[in-house]
Amino acid sequence: MSHAIIIPKLGLTMEEATLVRWHIPAGQQVAKGATLYSIETDKISFDVEAEADGYVDQIVPEGDVVPVGALVGYLLERPDEASPCVSSVAEAAKVVVDNVPVPAASAAPPPMQATLGGNMGEGARRYISPLARRIAASNGIDTGALTGSGPNGVILKRDVERAMAARNAAGGPIGGDAPSSSVSRRPMTAMRRAISQRMQQSLNTTAQMTGFGKVDMTEMVQWRSELLEVMPTDAPRITYTDIVTKACAGVLREMPELNSYIDGDQIVTWNDINVGIAVAIDGGLLVPVIRNADRLSLLEIAAQRVALIDRARTGQITPADLEGGTFTISNFGSYGGDFETPILNTPQSALLGIGGITDEPAVRDKAIVIRAMMMLSLTYDHRLIDGAVAGRFRARLRALLEHPSVMLALLG
Amino acid sequence: MTMKNYCWALIDAINEEMARDPDVFLAGEDVAAAGGAFGGSRGLLAAHGPLRVRDTPISEEVIVGLGVGAAMTGKRPIVEIMFMDFFGLCMDQIVNQAAKMHYLYQGAFKMPMVIRTMTAVEMGIGPHHSQSLEAWVGHVPGLKVVMPSTPRDAKGLMKSAIRDDNPVVFIENLALHKIKEDIEDEEFLIPLGKADIKRAGRDVTVVATGLMVHKALAAAEILSQEGIEIEVIDPRTISPLDVDTIVASVRKTNRALVVTSAHKPFGLASEVAAQIMDHAFYDLDVPVARLTPPFTPQPFGKGFEAFLHPDKASIVAAVRELMA
Numbered sequence: 001m002s003h004a005i006i007i008p009k010l011g012l013t014m015e016e017a018t019l020v021r022w023h024i025p026a027g028q029q030v031a032k033g034a035t036l037y038s039i040e041t042d043k044i045s046f047d048v049e050a051e052a053d054g055y056v057d058q059i060v061p062e063g064d065v066v067p068v069g070a071l072v073g074y075l076l077e078r079p080d081e082a083s084p085c086v087s088s089v090a091e092a093a094k095v096v097v098d099n100v101p102v103p104a105a106s107a108a109p110p111p112m113q114a115t116l117g118g119n120m121g122e123g124a125r126r127y128i129s130p131l132a133r134r135i136a137a138s139n140g141i142d143t144g145a146l147t148g149s150g151p152n153g154v155i156l157k158r159d160v161e162r163a164m165a166a167r168n169a170a171g172g173p174i175g176g177d178a179p180s181s182s183v184s185r186r187p188m189t190a191m192r193r194a195i196s197q198r199m200q201q202s203l204n205t206t207a208q209m210t211g212f213g214k215v216d217m218t219e220m221v222q223w224r225s226e227l228l229e230v231m232p233t234d235a236p237r238i239t240y241t242d243i244v245t246k247a248c249a250g251v252l253r254e255m256p257e258l259n260s261y262i263d264g265d266q267i268v269t270w271n272d273i274n275v276g277i278a279v280a281i282d283g284g285l286l287v288p289v290i291r292n293a294d295r296l297s298l299l300e301i302a303a304q305r306v307a308l309i310d311r312a313r314t315g316q317i318t319p320a321d322l323e324g325g326t327f328t329i330s331n332f333g334s335y336g337g338d339f340e341t342p343i344l345n346t347p348q349s350a351l352l353g354i355g356g357i358t359d360e361p362a363v364r365d366k367a368i369v370i371r372a373m374m375m376l377s378l379t380y381d382h383r384l385i386d387g388a389v390a391g392r393f394r395a396r397l398r399a400l401l402e403h404p405s406v407m408l409a410l411l412g
Numbered sequence: 413m414t415m416k417n418y419c420w421a422l423i424d425a426i427n428e429e430m431a432r433d434p435d436v437f438l439a440g441e442d443v444a445a446a447g448g449a450f451g452g453s454r455g456l457l458a459a460h461g462p463l464r465v466r467d468t469p470i471s472e473e474v475i476v477g478l479g480v481g482a483a484m485t486g487k488r489p490i491v492e493i494m495f496m497d498f499f500g501l502c503m504d505q506i507v508n509q510a511a512k513m514h515y516l517y518q519g520a521f522k523m524p525m526v527i528r529t530m531t532a533v534e535m536g537i538g539p540h541h542s543q544s545l546e547a548w549v550g551h552v553p554g555l556k557v558v559m560p561s562t563p564r565d566a567k568g569l570m571k572s573a574i575r576d577d578n579p580v581v582f583i584e585n586l587a588l589h590k591i592k593e594d595i596e597d598e599e600f601l602i603p604l605g606k607a608d609i610k611r612a613g614r615d616v617t618v619v620a621t622g623l624m625v626h627k628a629l630a631a632a633e634i635l636s637q638e639g640i641e642i643e644v645i646d647p648r649t650i651s652p653l654d655v656d657t658i659v660a661s662v663r664k665t666n667r668a669l670v671v672t673s674a675h676k677p678f679g680l681a682s683e684v685a686a687q688i689m690d691h692a693f694y695d696l697d698v699p700v701a702r703l704t705p706p707f708t709p710q711p712f713g714k715g716f717e718a719f720l721h722p723d724k725a726s727i728v729a730a731v732r733e734l735m736a
Contacts, residue, residue: 066694067694071691130695130696131695132697133694134694151736154698156697
């Protein structure tokens, strides 16, 4: 009785995955529950466990990109069993039952939705063979730039291969005259490909503007150090990221214009305030999401942040942790940045960058004093959010961050 | 090695299995005294006696029914229905009895029966003797369906069919009865459910059955001169179908053509195309093509039949189109 090994669907938007590694060699026995293979989607790596005992029959080799639901192998009852042949009626019936993929329990539907499309005119549709599409995607070839040589202009494998050959002959995308011995090439990881596509798509589809504002954090620094002294040692350590998250969530509740996005010719406003926190990890970046941040206490935000970052850095993050963000915070102060012009995490329309807190000379009551200053960098989609609105957002944020007692009174 | 034709290879297979296993017997119209309507059981009566090689009345339902009963009581019958076109007269016994016994009785009964039958496609003998109806039985779970294209395959598959504990519909091709092949003298079996790559190639996978295997091989010679190498796969057993071999080939060639004597609607060509879509969609550079006769009854007259059926030239043309 063979058991089909099928690529699971791990999130609503997941369509394909790279089969990165078979942990059990072909022909070897595996026990139910053992890690059988690893897949990598555009956001996460995931270990898939064997759903049954059996001998591993691998159909798809390591490195192949396979769609959700694809059959990648079998768990065979005997090592010499022929995989798909069903030799009796009873077996045929069982295989049918066992082959039904078990859908992943999906979390609450994310408010985020794809914003691609809508910009392809009639007659602009391009036909491309499934094989050519797959080869192009895994080699970073833009099929939009190809001319199809197949019947009716269909783009075929040979067209993609021709484009790859031309690219290689030209010495790759950076500079045409670099001698080939002075560069090294490696394929992008799925995560790098996703980041690259999303960054490019973000800049291509929105009108981004970044405004800066300085915040006097002196009182907040004082308040936090007093708070940390009295907090129990096993409580999550409250960071400036948590404090800014809490403040942002409160201001977003007052100003839903920044918790919105443009979809075609409509403006969509999210009812929930889900704040994503950009987290640098080995080889890339993840943005785990703190859901309903406006309804959480500072301590709850800190606890969730600690858990999410831990999962992100140990590869335990799940697609549900990454979906549904409506606003993003990026703390580049943690690596020494003061101000930057961050790129929007589309379809979101606003992103706040936090710089480092440094002692600076400031003028107060006509005297020069030393204050703990922090720079805010707010990037917003200028199509939807006017400069005055963005300025008001920064001002409200500043009012809260400069006066912990006010923030406490208003946000709890 | 001995040169054997398709018909004698089958007689040898049955003869060897009857000698090996006393439970094997043969029953059907004219199989005993006449040695088969087309000579397919010559010498078996003399070799194994009238108890084990029996002529029956002209009643297809009775012929298959006696096989079902005998198989349930431990015999290994080979029952012969002269033409597959006559399956209409015994479909209840085949589909509702033979195919279901093992299932209905939770495995208490085995059904080690071979239903030996024939298509005379492209032999010019009209709408009642020339149909390719393998889809009728390929559609039924519980039946295995074999349709060999060469003498050696016919012998090895017949021996495996006789030894199989499931009902096997064994479809001979009258048009192939006289083709010859060197066959080893030692005993051999060919497993059911295993396709054979009749010719290896890199450019297009051509899946063909029965008579079409030979036409595809002839087309391959012409295409090879143009630099196109087709891989000709004969599934040999259409149920269970060897999807692995077909899919592995398509992964290599990225193009597939299926050629059958049977019609497109609900037929083997459609099933193979669907399996390729299921398992190798992202390896396809062009849509899977099917080449079959048009959806009409089989005409009388060899000329008209040849006109309707795929041939060397139409296979060459179809492959060229896939390579365009």
